[in-house]
Amino acid sequence: MRRRSLLLAALPAGLVTVAGCGDDKSASGKAGASPSPSSAPPPKIVEGPLPAVTAGTKFGEKPTIAKGPGEPSKNLAVKTLIAGKGRPVAENDFIEANYLGQIWSTGKVFDNSYDRGQPLLMQLAQGTIIDGWRYALVGKKVGSRIEIAVPPAYGYGKSGQPQAGIKGTDTLVFVIDLIEAFNSRSSAHGKPVAQSDPALPKVGTNTDGKAPKVTVPKTAPPAKLVSAYVLEGDGAPVKADQTVLCQFQGLVWDSGKTFQQTYGSGRLSQFSVQQMEQTVKGLAQGLTGKKVGSRVLIVVPPELGYGDNPPSGGVIKKGATLVFTVDILAAM
Structure with a gap:
């Protein structure tokens, strides 16, 4: 059985599991249980602080990330490390991405898709993915590498994620390679x-x-x-x-x-x-x-x-x- 991401909600399944996409404003995005607090207001997005990527700096390479420098911001920190040239991602799009996540204070890696050899496929919608990703990636272009620092309110809140070693006070750091995005206007192009x-x-x-x-x-x-x-x-x-x-x-x-x-x-x-x-x-x-x-x-x-x-x-x-x-x- 393929190992799923420890961080993100499990993929929905069924005969035909239908989920809303970015150009359907009425879509509710109820494809799974939300792993992040639904009551948190939209975050203020800042540029830092963010730890340095010390190795694996190219798009598609597994990155090595330094331990967080000092105290993290209470806001959502987002930085584009490599600017892609694809279309911008919209709310409720499905994204295909590789990523590595670690804890700010310890530098401990708790999950990554590079070692699995299988990118994440997930809808960028409330209730299917932590809010830190949802707010950070909307508007980013396919082909981009993004680094983000997610405070608890936009990650797992006060409960944390014990099976991944994440405490309720932990800020989470991610490097995300945004490979592709899909919506209801997408087709095969073979x-x-x-x-x-x-x-x-x-x-x-x-x-x-x-x-x-x-x-x-x-x-x-x-x-x-x-x-x-x-x-x-x-x-x-x-x-x-x-x-x-x-x-x-x-x-x-x-x-x-x-x-x-x-x-x-x-x-x-x-x-x-x-x-x-x-x-x-x-x-x-x-x-x-x-x-x-x-x-x-x-x-x-x-x-x-x-x-x-x-x-x-x-x-x-x-x-x-x-x-x-x-x-x-x-x-x-």
Whole structure:
């Protein structure tokens, strides 16, 4: 089992865990229990003091951070060490980032993603991430390295985080490499792959965040699972024990009706591949092994979908073959 961050809230999981993104102002961001006090007012942001980064000073390198110099500020200290050139991050975006966190007074490292070899994937929203990150990273550009010092009120408050060795009086220091950010306008940007089989649905290759057009042929559906690239990305293959962040739509083969989608909803989907295996097995199997950054067509026969037990009250009937298009934005 992959080790999760000690600092940040656990990722939500389920059949289709849908979470608000930066361009949806009505999104509540209730994707998990908040690890930081909800009553704290917005912090004053200052430039320091901040400890020096003494080694690993390049973007993507595991940093070494000196012990905090003297007393930390009671405000949130934020400094851009390397300015990125990507788009600015907005409230409720999902971020992909590497980070190292240590305690100001002792210099003790309590968590880092560099050693795990797996960046953090988390929504920058109240209730899913400590407020120090949420306030510090909004407006920062993708490709930036940010150093922050988080006072207790914007970290874990008076209770601290005992399992990580964090006391309720500890100021926390982070170096964060902001790799990527995603919102509901995000799409896969892989290389188009020829769609030459007339017995399979044709899927649009637009990359504007809108739902790709799906044309289902007027023929009998395939009897076996189909998983094919529409746009082939260059990321790592999705593993069965990962959580994926994606855009998706699901249609019924016979009627062509859409039963669920994220495109145009102001939201993205985040779910565990393992848990998906327990609900729509064909979708989990179709995603496993496909590269991050891809758009994938998945045709799920009834025995790998809902079979004779479809969701009540919807357009999916008994024995339905399902058609999915999935833009795999990130995986953790």
